[in-house]
Amino acid sequence: MIDVIDLKKDFQGNHVLNGIDLHIDKGDIVVITGPSGSGKSTFLRCLNCMEDPSGGQIIFNGVDIADMKVDINIHRRHMGMVFQHFNLFNNKTVLQNISLAPIHVRKTDKKEKTSKKKIIEEENARAMKLLERIGLADKANVYPATLSGGQKQRVAIVRALAMNPDVILFDEPTSALDPEMVGEVLDLMKELAQDGMTMVIVTHEMGFAKEVANRVLFIDEGKIKEDEPPEEFFGNPKNPRLKEFLSKVLV
């Protein structure tokens, strides 16, 4: 589904990604780990061109989205993203956060025959269903500022889900949460995984990686140093830097 070919990224001469090749299949749960500054977040942000790659290709559903000429907005609709700091729209209610983009996309679609009022009704109803699924239906009409961190992140995840994406990218989704809220977010992500959603996750949650991922990647110095199923990755690491990393992380 996603083919990354020789992806490079530098920030004003500072080489962050030095040629990454990766193939992601539909249904893959890829967890990316690595020391801080290794380029793992940059890599994830390059996947939906939140950072424009400096070189290489990202073939997503047959189109090279790293090409500056493609309309990136259309492709991003099939590629959800969840942020470390949630980034819910502060000026919109919880329900609007979820339905805003689907409503906008359908309203501006020339092939769409449904009336605008009907679209809003339908999408709000769908957003409500998503909220019910995560048990936050009673929060539909409040603003994000009133939610806890865990609630915000779960809303952010269903906001991504509302676009019916082919893949969801998670950029350290639990790093900004209080420890007691990490569980609820990971549980929701596990649910998505069980539903067969393709996911690429940058995280330090090694337990989650072991349990849910089917591939674990180790990125260091802007390159993928290891790409193995979790049993192999944690049980029999080969790269010396990874061994050192694991010895510090798994205490």
Add this chain to the structure above:
Amino acid sequence: MNNFGAKVDQFTEIVFHQGGINKIVEGLQNTLLIAILGLIIGIIIGTLIATVRVVPKYKLLPRILNGFCSFYVGLFRGTPMVVQLLVFYYVLLPLLEMRMTGVQVSIMVFGLNSGAYISEIMRSGIQSVDVGQMEAGRAVGLSFATTMRMIVIPQAVKNILPTLGNEFIALIKETSVVSFVGASDLYVAFNYIGTNSYEFMVPYLVMAVIYIILVILISTGIRLMERSLRKSDRRN
């Protein structure tokens, strides 16, 4: 000061029995019209310029637009309002062979002028909104312009509302120069009353009081607006 009572009598006589009140109402209308329409035009122009100035500048078009906007802002912030009014009325209009009333010219110049100032206010407002808001909008496939319009600018406006209120107050006060191009504002009305009675003390005093009342009303209005807009960050 012993004849102050007589001066007040003279003033009320002209205002209430010789049509002075009509002049004042007309002046008040024009003052408000120029300031309010000027502010609206200014907000539109200012928002457009501010948006151009925060657009990523990889491509040629944003760079050209950005250059033009810098020039525009420099021009209107670098000359006094009176000069702009005079140049518009006595230079540009004849050159373009256009006819406009003093009030129309004033509305335009006030709009263009405050657009330059508001663009800077708006830019700081936009930059005060967390970049994550823009990223989240882009990540769900909204364009830069749509995210700007639906997510970033509403939050920016909330942040800059007090400053925008100050701009409106400044505009109200600055309308007192529009008589340079023949628009009759509050100043013209009270000047007329003064000239007719050869007595300026009371008219100008009343004029000052009216300006102060206007400013107090606007300040109160803005405070109320701010409070209602702040509901999205209140925990309820």
